[in-house]
Amino acid sequence: MRLCVIGCGNVGRIIAKAIDEGTLRVDLKYYDRNPKKCEELGKPYSMNFEEFLEGCAIVLEAASQQAVRELGPKALEKADLIVLSVGALLDDELLSKLLDVAERFNKRIYVPSGAIAGLDAIKALSLVGIDEITLVTTKNPKALGVNVKERKVIFEGEAKEAVNKFPFNINVVAALSLAAKKPAKVKIVADPSVDKNIHEIYVKSKASDLHVRVENVPSPTNPKTSYLAALSVIELVREMEERLKVGT
Template sequence: MKRIALIGCGAIGCEIAKFIDSAKIDAKLTIIFDLNYNTMNHLYTLLNSKPKMIKSVDDINEIDLVIEAASQDALREYAIKILEKYDLMAMSIGALLDEKLFNKIYETTLKYNTRLYLPTGAIAGIDAIKSVKALIDEIEIISTKHPNALKDALYVKMNNLDLTINKPKLIYEGYAKEAVRYFPANINVAATLSLVGVGASNTKVKIIADPNIHTNRHEIFVKGKFGEFMFRVDNIPSPANPKTSYLAILSAIECLRSICDDRIKIGT
C-alpha cells in the first residue's frame, strides 16, 4: 500500500484526497499540508482516513509518494528536498520550465533513485506529441477562457488589460517560456507541451478571453514531417477554482491510479 502526503488542499488536492479516501486504490493518505490552515482543516473534516495535518514540508515522514497540488512556488521550493527521499507527483508544471531547476531535479532523481510523475493535465494528445517530437516543425496552443479565469493573471494586471468585453479578445501571443510566468495558474498545459515536445522557446501560445465561453478550451496544432495533428478539449472548469479544469483533476487521479497499479501500462 502506498502511503501518500498531499501538499495543497485546494480544488485539485481536495478531489485527489477524496478519491484516495474512497479506497478504490491501494493507497492511504497519511499526511496533508496547506499554507492555509482553514483549507487544510476543511479537507480534514471531509475525510474518513483522518490524515495528520502538518505545519511544514519538513514534517513529512514515513510515506512513499508526495503529491504537489499547490503552486509553482511550492514546487520550486519543495521539489528537491522531497525527491531526496520520496517519489513526487507534481501539478504545477510551469515551474519546471526553469532549466536549472529541471536539471537539478533530474540529477536528484538519479542520485536518490526517486521518480517525478507529471500528469497530462487539462489537455490531450501528449502521447502522440511525445512520439513525433524529433520531427515537429511547428507547435501551437491556443487557450480560450472566460475573463473571470484570467483577471488575476500577472500579465493582465501588469498591462492593466480591461476584460469587461462583449466579444472574444486575443490578450496574449508569445512563447511558453514567457507565458507560464505571466499566467502561472492558467497555462501549466503549455509547460507540459513544451516538456514533451520541442521546448518552451519553440512552443507558441495564444490566450483568448471570451465572455461567452463556459468551458476552458485548449486547441493544439502540431505540424511536421510525420503529418499534422489537431486536438481540442472543451473542459468544464472546477467549481472550486475556475482557472482549473475538471479534466486536470481527473488526469491527476488517473496518474495516481497508474502509479499505484503499474502492472499493465497502456499508452506510450
C-alpha cells in the same frame, strides 16, 4: 502506498473525494501553508514539511509554481514527485536542480497530462522532430482574471513568458513543451461567451499533423483549474500500481 499531497485546495479536495469513493486506494497525507484549508478537508495533515515527508512513496505537488521551487528538491530526496504546476519546470535552472536530486536519490519526476490530451502522440512524434507546436487557450475572462467585454486575444508569445504571466492558467503549455522537446507557441483568448476552459493544440511533424481540442468543465471551487486535471493525476497514481500500461 502513501500519497503525500502538497496543497489542500481544489485538486487536493478532488483527490480526497477519490479516496473516500474508493477510486484511489492509497494512504493519504496533506501539507499546505494555510492550515485552515487542510482542516476544511478533514484528512490527516502536517504543518511540518519534514514530518509530512515521513513514509511518503509519492509526493503530489498540487499547490503552485512557488511550491515546486521551495519544496520540490526536498520532496525528491524522500519520494517520487508528481508536478502539477508544470510551468515551474520551464525554469531551466530549477529543472536541472530537480533532475540532479532525482538522480542522486534514485527518484522520478512525473508530469501528468493535466488539463489536455495528446501528450502520448506528441512524445512519440518528438522522436522524428516536431516542426511546429501551438496552443490556443480560450477561457472566460473571470478564469483568466481579466476584465474584457468581448472576445479578445490577451497574450501571444512563447511558453516561458506565458507561464510567468499566467502562472495559474497555462501550465499545459509547459507539459506540451516538455513532451515536444521544444517551446510551444501560445495564444490566450478571453471570451465572455464561453463557460469552459478550451485548449486547442496544433502540431506539425514529418510523421503526423495533430489537431487536439479539449473543452474542459472548470472546477466549481476554482474556475482556473479544469476538473480533468485532477482526474489525470488520479489516473496517473492508479496506473503506477497497474500491470498493464496503456498509452505511450
